Amino acid sequence: MAHRLFEGKEHAAAYWKYRISPSDHLIQQVLDFLEKQVGAVDVGCGSGQGTVLLANHFASVVGTDVSPAQLEEALEHAKRPNITYRQCVAEELPFDDSSVDLVTAMSAFHWFDRPRFLQEAHRVLKPHGCLALLNYSMDMELSCNDGCSHSLNQVCKEVLMACFGQE
Numbered sequence: 407m408a409h410r411l412f413e414g415k416e417h418a419a420a421y422w423k424y425r426i427s428p429s430d431h432l433i434q435q436v437l438d439f440l441e442k443q444v445g446a447v448d449v450g451c452g453s454g455q456g457t458v459l460l461a462n463h464f465a466s467v468v469g470t471d472v473s474p475a476q477l478e479e480a481l482e483h484a485k486r487p488n489i490t491y492r493q494c495v496a497e498e499l500p501f502d503d504s505s506v507d508l509v510t511a512m513s514a515f516h517w518f519d520r521p522r523f524l525q526e527a528h529r530v531l532k533p534h535g536c537l538a539l540l541n542y543s544m545d546m547e548l549s550c551n552d553g554c555s556h557s558l559n560q561v562c563k564e565v566l567m568a569c570f571g572q573e
């Protein structure tokens with residue numbers, strides 16, 4: 407049973423607007439694991455911030471998500487011809503066995519039926535392919551382009567203190 411907490415056009419639009427993208431540095435660290443960069447699949451892609459970053463490095467990138475609203479938002483921002491989107495659950499990916507170089511799940515793995523997704527990722531990945539599970543941690547520094555990084559990090563620290571009593 408997929409989690410359906412990311413539905414609704416407004417939610418998807420807010421997601422695209424406010425979601426913090428993974429850094430180029432992080433994407434580069436993932437790429438360093440790969441021998442080839444032909445096909446990538448971004449599972450639980452949401453509104454596609456991470457999918458778009460992968461498209462700079464792969465011949466073809468497919469973003470997949472269970473939520474039609476998130477995919478609709480992602481499509482509005484997919485300006486590159488090598489990006490496509492598919493609606494499906496993470497546990498049943500519409501790709502052939504051994505056909506994909508990289509599978510990513512960015513801030514999404516915790517929502518999946520993890521044993522089934524891992525089996526599915528194993529099935530679609532080529533030998534020596536890479537599965538990258540990216541997520542935020544408590545110990546993180548965020549950056550944003552409009553000069554508010556310091557304030558943003560302060561707010562996050564205050565929230566962490568309030569929720570968990572730690573920075």
Ligand SMILES: C[S@@+](CC[C@H](N)C(=O)[O-])C[C@H]1O[C@@H](n2cnc3c(N)ncnc32)[C@H](O)[C@@H]1O
Nearest residue numbers: 408412450451452471472473495496512514517
């Ligand atoms: C926290 S969002 C992350 C979106 C995006 N990867 C990002 O980093 O901004 C999690 C996404 O996973 C999707 N999702 C949750 N469970 C899923 C499942 N079982 N199969 C496919 N997508 C799923 C949700 O619809 C949502 O778009």
